[in-house]
Amino acid sequence: MSQSQPSAAKPRVALFVTCLVDTMRPTIGFASVKLLEDAGCEVEVPTQTCCGQPAFNSGDMKNSRRLARQMIRAFEGYDYVVAPSGSCAGTIAKHYVEMFEEGTEWHTRAQRLGEKSYELVSFLTDVLKVDKVTASLEKTATYHDSCSGLRELGIKAQPRKLLSSVSGLKVKEMENAEVCCGFGGTFCVKYPEISNDMVSKKTTNITASGADMLLAGDLGCLMNMAGKLAREGKDVEVRHVAEVLAGMTDTPAIAAMEEEGISR
């Protein structure tokens, strides 16, 4: 892989794995570490829980601020903060500043942290100038553009660029790849029927694309889509894009079908 860091010192990257990755799918965390270290970063994992997005989106500003301050304290001492999630990275990069009054110390600290916080794949391509990976995978994958990553952080071309360098992998676009999958955090359990309508439209488009694999950059979206594909009995392998880019696809896929399932 290529890397054009002018400075001699390795960039110190604090990995924010996100609470979903931490609890549900550590493989994504390890894939993130590998990708960042391969690109020449020194990776650390400060003690962490959650960026506070559930509280923020529910209008609970008190807890949002508490969790934001906790994150800021733990992460502000690094060169970069990187998360394998567009929505969590978006919360830190774009929304922390909205939680604090302009002109206050916390607003400044939130702003500083936000300016050096990135989603994983776009960090690799846009900051570290990585343009290819060494992984290989004989599959046809389709990519779902998670909303926050797409619309808050402009992530669209970057994952496709790196996926095109995975030898043996074909990427087939699905119709309406940019339309919301219906996860939306608590939305999917507060309005389950509407969420179901949205994820059903999404799984129809996934299977219509002819791909045998679904990738995305956000685990919430992936769990939602994988769960629906499983309920519908559709055989599509669902993974986080980091797993494919890091060549770590020997673990069971998300909600993998029984025959492939290996319990740990």
Added chain:
Amino acid sequence: MSVSITSPNFKENAKKALDDVKLQNSRVHIEKGFIGKRSKSIAKVADFEQMREEGRAIKNHVLAHLDIYLEKFEARVKEAGGHVHWAATAEDARKIIAKICKDVNAKSVTKGKSMISEEIGLNSHLEDMGLEVIETDLGEYIIQLRGEHPSHIIAPAVHVSRKDVEAIFREKHTHLDKARVFHQPEDVLAEARAILRSKFQAADVGITGANFLIAETGSAVIVTNEGNGDLTQLLPRVHVAVTSIEKIVPTLDDAAVLMRLLTRSATGQDASVYTTFFTGPRRPEDPDGPEEFHIVLLDNGRSNMLGSEFEEMLRCIRCGACMNHCPVYHAVGGHSYGWVYPGPMGAVLTPSLIGVDKAGHLPNASTFCGRCESVCPVKIPLPKLMRHWREREFERHLTPKAVRFGLAFWAFFARRPRLYNPLARLGMAMLKLLSGGKTRMKTVPLAGGWTKFRDFPVPEGGTFQSQYKKRRKEEGAAQ
């Protein structure tokens, strides 16, 4: 009496809508029709982003000087021989318009499409007075016959299939042969035209809305594709235009910018088929025009929004692009929102106008996907404004108790990593146990909302942080 409010029943409305086969079949007009048309038309614009910025700037400027432009407008209208009425509330507006009609002994009223007239419940008020009220926009005419309210702010009958239009025409146009065949859509159109023709001629008062009010000339402008706006405002003796105060723009040039944004964002047209500017009543040298011109300016909660965190919502130019692109609107249709304004703009505006206690569901039924904001021609940050409503609800304890408790419980631990992390490991281990070695679960305790429609992916086991710490220790020991 205003339109009835069923917004508190949004969830029930939505469930019904999802099961409504006819409604679900009508989605294609929005998802394929409107979305595609808009995208084709803005592709022809050299710099649509620049146009959006201009639109936002014009509206922000107006909102910062609303009083000045409104007073200027009033002066110009009076100079042109028109009457200006200020209506603080919906009831004031109804009373003013009713009096205008009474003063001329009006028997019948034709109407151009006006969402403000829906907001104030004008039609039923006038009908209660004994007036015949005829909607002349074809979509509005259809839903008037069906006894319904608009389900979309631009295409009020988008939820009605052609078959159902033919059925209601057959039912209500009793003077025509019941066995007549509608060979093609044009036949339906021709029938409506013929009926409306005589109504246009007979009307004593014509009531329209206004897409924009222009301060520099005291003019108002309406856009239609059918020409019904022209006939409504030209033919009767009295023309009443009723609209809300934030529709004002400083100059004709400003109106032109916003109209270019409006027609492309709404229907993908460079310009609507008919664009009508009117200024006051007919002048002696005019070949036609109303003898009396009245403009009714409605506040109904809008000035309260100025200076508040919801002020940006007043930039809205009522194009409908947000709802055209909203996956929630696609799923549940406009009637589910329970009042006049559906979709994302309805989710933000409705609580401002009828209270967040009644309309609370609307800003909550969103994933914040941001598609609405990305297509809004005047760049209203709709998800952010919905989130502000959720803050207001949380402060006022309108959020359901279970949600508050869940959040508080989760936040208590999230703020204490030393408790959270081992508890998370325990929780995941328990889930794995429950799963019996499978990778997916059909039911999960306390997660009925999820598992009703989806399987639950079983966690891999062990948290990342604990595994990572372990590996680092092992690597350290190995060195």
